[in-house]
Amino acid sequence: xxxxxxxxxxxxxxxxxxxxxxxxxxxxxxxxxxxxxxxxxxxxxxxxxxxxxxxxxxxxxxxxxxxxxxxxxxxxxxxxxxxxxxxxxxxxxxxxxxxxxxxxxxxxxxxxxxxxxxxxxxxxxxxxxxxxxxxxxxxxxxxxxxxxxxxxxxxxxxxxxxxxxxxxxxxxxxxxxxxxxxxxxxxxxxxxxxxxxxxxxxxxxxxxxxxxxxxxxxxxxxxxxxxxxxxxxxxxxxxxxxxxxxxxxxxxxxxxxxxxxxxxxxxxxxxxxxxxxxxxxxxxxxxxxxxxxxxxxxxxxxxxxxxxxxxxxxxxxxxxxxxxxxxxxxxxxxxxxxxxxxxxxxxxxxxxxxxxxxxxxxxxxxxxxxxxxxxxxxxxxxxxxxxxxxxxxxxxxxxxxxxxxxxxxxxxxxxxxxxxxxxxxxxxxxxxxxxxxxxxxxxxxxxxxxxxxxxxxxxxxxxxxxxxxxxxxxxxxxxxxxxxxxxxx
DNA sequence: ATAGGGTTAG
Numbered sequence: 001x002x003x004x005x006x007x008x009x010x011x012x013x014x015x016x017x018x019x020x021x022x023x024x025x026x027x028x029x030x031x032x033x034x035x036x037x038x039x040x041x042x043x044x045x046x047x048x049x050x051x052x053x054x055x056x057x058x059x060x061x062x063x064x065x066x067x068x069x070x071x072x073x074x075x076x077x078x079x080x081x082x083x084x085x086x087x088x089x090x091x092x093x094x095x096x097x098x099x100x101x102x103x104x105x106x107x108x109x110x111x112x113x114x115x116x117x118x119x120x121x122x123x124x125x126x127x128x129x130x131x132x133x134x135x136x137x138x139x140x141x142x143x144x145x146x147x148x149x150x151x152x153x154x155x156x157x158x159x160x161x162x163x164x165x166x167x168x169x170x171x172x173x174x175x176x177x178x179x180x181x182x183x184x185x186x187x188x189x190x191x192x193x194x195x196x197x198x199x200x201x202x203x204x205x206x207x208x209x210x211x212x213x214x215x216x217x218x219x220x221x222x223x224x225x226x227x228x229x230x231x232x233x234x235x236x237x238x239x240x241x242x243x244x245x246x247x248x249x250x251x252x253x254x255x256x257x258x259x260x261x262x263x264x265x266x267x268x269x270x271x272x273x274x275x276x277x278x279x280x281x282x283x284x285x286x287x288x289x290x291x292x293x294x295x296x297x298x299x300x301x302x303x304x305x306x307x308x309x310x311x312x313x314x315x316x317x318x319x320x321x322x323x324x325x326x327x328x329x330x331x332x333x334x335x336x337x338x339x340x341x342x343x344x345x346x347x348x349x350x351x352x353x354x355x356x357x358x359x360x361x362x363x364x365x366x367x368x369x370x371x372x373x374x375x376x377x378x379x380x381x382x383x384x385x386x387x388x389x390x391x392x393x394x395x396x397x398x399x400x401x402x403x404x405x406x407x408x409x410x411x412x413x414x415x416x417x418x419x420x421x422x423x424x425x426x427x428x429x430x431x432x433x434x435x436x437x438x439x440x441x442x443x444x445x446x447x448x449x450x451x452x453x454x455x456x457x458x459x460x461x462x463x464x465x466x467x468x469x470x471x472x473x474x475x476x477x478x479x480x481x482x483x484x485x486x487x488x489x
Numbered sequence: 490a491t492a493g494g495g496t497t498a499g
Contacts, residue, residue, distance in 0.1 A: 119490095123490060126490090127490085153490095154490075155490050156490080157490085158490035158491065159490050159491095160490095161490090161491090162490065162491065165491095184490095185491085186490055186491050187490080187491085188491090189490090189491045189492080190490070190491050191491095192491085193491060193492070194491095219491090219492095220492070221491050221492045222491090222492090223492090224491095224492045224493065225491095225492075227493095228492095228493095256493095257493070258492055258493045259492085259493080260493085261493040261494065262492080262493055263493095264493095264494095265493075265494075294493095294494095295494075296493055296494045297493080297494080298494085299493095299494035299495070300493075300494050301494090302494085302495095303494065303495070306495095329494095330495090331494060331495050331496095332494075332495080333495085334494095334495040334496060335494070335495050335496090336495090337495090337496090338495065338496060341496090367495075367496055368496085370496060370497075371495085371496055371497095374496075374497075374498085377498090378498095411497090412496075412497045412498095413497090415497065415498070416496095416497070416498070418498085419497090419498040420498085422498080423498090446497090446498080450498075
């Protein structure tokens with residue numbers, strides 16, 4: 001096969017990858033095989049990537065199906081096992097496109113075919129293990145790292161710390177950090193950001209102090225984390241200091257949308273709306289020809305206004321965002337609708353929801369429905385909320401098919417409704433909501449408490465007795481105990 | 490190898 005021909009195939013395969021078109025990939029594969037039986041490594045890589053994206057799209061699941069597994073394994077076999085590079089390329093591609101399980105499949109094939117894992121492969125494994133929350137796998141990789149001597153690499157070390165931090169094993173993360181022979185800012189940041197993510201503000205702060213002692217300069221990543229700490233502890237003074245050192249020490253801070261977003265968020269959570277607005281207004285419009293304001297920056301400003309009750313500003317800002325040519329995404333609509341919810345502007349909230357579907361052609365997620373149900377419930381419109389739930393395009397009540405919260409998003413939806421029922425004393429609807437919520441998540445303590453509150457408020461003591469039996473049956477007595485005494489006592 | 494936005498009853 002000529003290199004010209006190979007490039008043409010690669011071009012078409014790239015198209016398959018982007019459009020996730022399985023049939024096209026298969027046709028192309030057959031055609032390529034007719035042309036030549038020996039495929040170059042890079043052509044093989046392209047082929048694997050398009051198969052993976054389209055198969056994944058077809059199955060719409062995070063697990064690997066048997067067919068999928070077999071096709072991939074066969075393709076892997078035709079890659080030269082003496083060189084880790086093509087495998088690493090494929091694995092990192094999978095990782096960066098949200099297919100961690102496929103990355104792991106690639107890496108384990110690589111390992112069991114006798115390819116020596118280099119630092120790239122180890123880092124990918126740890127990242128993917130963290131992404132699918134596989135603690136056992138990460139620990140196996142850790143053992144391999146200890147044996148093979150890769151611990152001396154700051155890259156591997158950072159990935160290891162990041163893995164432990166992301167799986168909430170903070171103690172292991174800290175130990176890995178302490179035991180590293182060579183450390184740099186990135187390692188420290190991985191640990192610090194883990195603390196921040198786990199809302200362990202004080203541990204985070206003392207680590208930053210320790211970094212100074214180790215002679216490490218805080219970089220933009222550290223600053224992002226520090227701003228979150230300030231927001232979490234409502235330490236506005238520290239926040240102002242961080243703002244100051246951003247201006248003094250960070251190059252092109254005026255155009256760094258990451259830092260600007262964090263700063264706006266920090267000021268907003270500390271209640272200093274004007275300051276947040278000031279930072280926002282001076283981002284990406286000024287002197288240096290820097291980055292434009294993006295959706296995320298707008299969302300943070302909209303969130304600040306919403307949380308602080310500045311409803312008119314939310315409306316105005318959203319308009320300005322559209323006029324500036326920034327495309328809204330699903331999350332910015334959540335921010336806007338929930339701002340309507342906070343401030344009691346039911347009709348506007350519903351209008352935004354409709355506009356999202358009709359004007360921008362987006363499919364609302366379950367989270368959007370939750371938000372609108374909450375909006376309606378706060379306004380006492382229980383029937384309309386129920387009506388909306390019944391018209392949702394999701395399967396409700398049964399176990400979940402939701403994105404990331406496990407079984408909780410169905411629950412939050414019915415929970416919002418149930419909560420409104422408690423306020424209005426609506427027993428029939430409340431009973432329905434409680435039943436549905438418990439079908440979705442039988443061990444959710446909050447639902448039991450809400451339902452028993454509702455029963456207690458209308459004096460349905462026999463119903464509470466039944467509920468108590470149910471709880472004991474499911475072995476949850478300990479958790480609910482305290483709330484229980486409050487209600488019946 | 491590490492970073493930014495939303496929802497869940499008060």
